[in-house]
Amino acid sequence: MTAATVLQRRRSAVRPLVAVTVTLAIFAVIVRRVPLPAIAAALRDVDYPPFLVLMIGNALFYFLWDTLVLAVAIGWFHAPVPYRELLPVRASSYVVGFFNTNLGRGALAAYLARRMKAPLLQLGGTVIFLVLTEYAQLVIWAMLGVAGSRANVTADLVAVAAAVAVAWLVLFLYFRLHVTPTRLARLAFAPRDWQIFRTFRLATATRYLQMVLLRAPMFVVSLCTHYYAAHAFGIHIPFLQLLAFLPAIFMLAALPVTVAHLGTTQAAWIFFFGAYAPVPQLLAFSLAAHMVFSATRAFIGIVLLPTAYFDLVPASGREVSHAA
Numbered sequence: 001m002t003a004a005t006v007l008q009r010r011r012s013a014v015r016p017l018v019a020v021t022v023t024l025a026i027f028a029v030i031v032r033r034v035p036l037p038a039i040a041a042a043l044r045d046v047d048y049p050p051f052l053v054l055m056i057g058n059a060l061f062y063f064l065w066d067t068l069v070l071a072v073a074i075g076w077f078h079a080p081v082p083y084r085e086l087l088p089v090r091a092s093s094y095v096v097g098f099f100n101t102n103l104g105r106g107a108l109a110a111y112l113a114r115r116m117k118a119p120l121l122q123l124g125g126t127v128i129f130l131v132l133t134e135y136a137q138l139v140i141w142a143m144l145g146v147a148g149s150r151a152n153v154t155a156d157l158v159a160v161a162a163a164v165a166v167a168w169l170v171l172f173l174y175f176r177l178h179v180t181p182t183r184l185a186r187l188a189f190a191p192r193d194w195q196i197f198r199t200f201r202l203a204t205a206t207r208y209l210q211m212v213l214l215r216a217p218m219f220v221v222s223l224c225t226h227y228y229a230a231h232a233f234g235i236h237i238p239f240l241q242l243l244a245f246l247p248a249i250f251m252l253a254a255l256p257v258t259v260a261h262l263g264t265t266q267a268a269w270i271f272f273f274g275a276y277a278p279v280p281q282l283l284a285f286s287l288a289a290h291m292v293f294s295a296t297r298a299f300i301g302i303v304l305l306p307t308a309y310f311d312l313v314p315a316s317g318r319e320v321s322h323a324a
Helices: 004-034 034-043 048-077 083-099 102-118 119-151 156-174 195-202 205-233 241-251 266-275 279-312 315-323
Strands: none
Touching: 034 195, 034 279, 048 083, 048 102, 048 119, 048 205, 048 279, 083 102, 083 279, 102 119, 119 195, 119 205, 119 241, 156 195, 205 241, 205 279, 241 266, 266 279
């Protein structure tokens, strides 16, 4: 066993421990501020039927539209794949992503590579492209909310938006127009031609814009469902304030630093919306909304997981596996 292999295994063992530690630390701070009986009382006084209808409906719509986004991107940069054939793999990746976001994305790229018999790095680049365009559209929505609500953090969000815009401009100039920064030009190599960046080389400015616009319905539906679902908990947040800060919550939730994205999401809800509702209610709502959304996607993934397996592994391969 090489030293690199040992180091990789140690890192793989440490990461889950770090995620558990960070999650427990965040909840320890929250629980010190919010007594557990107050959280239980907030969960007891909820109008659950409309809440569950809204949040489960949001998860179902997200899954169906997210698969559409994936199908469009695969068709643009690789080869067309029928929408119905992508439903099981998109759902299955949610099961893995429930525990580790990046692992779920890697599983999605690996499945597509085997399904399409295409290089893994090329499909991985497309998955990264989808992730980055998702972050870009969240920043755009946040800026629209700030402009409409005149939030006090305008300067901070403007700086974030400017940084995102500059990053996308650099990516486009580098990969599409072959404009290389001076420092990179001095290097013996530049990674422009690597397979993982193939999608970025092919993507035109129109494709970037189309992908951002294609993702828009996912956020609009999620924004509206969160707005009305919060009413079931007695929480009434101004719509424009929710528009300004919900994208930031989604981006924080996507960070692979906690278990099942818990902790960071709840802390963000309390931080951004503490002026509009009691902390116990915000904490109860964020926990319930997060768990219903995640559990619904995981349930869909578990139901469709056998379909993804049978689609990927030929019957002969399954027979050999069972025989072994």
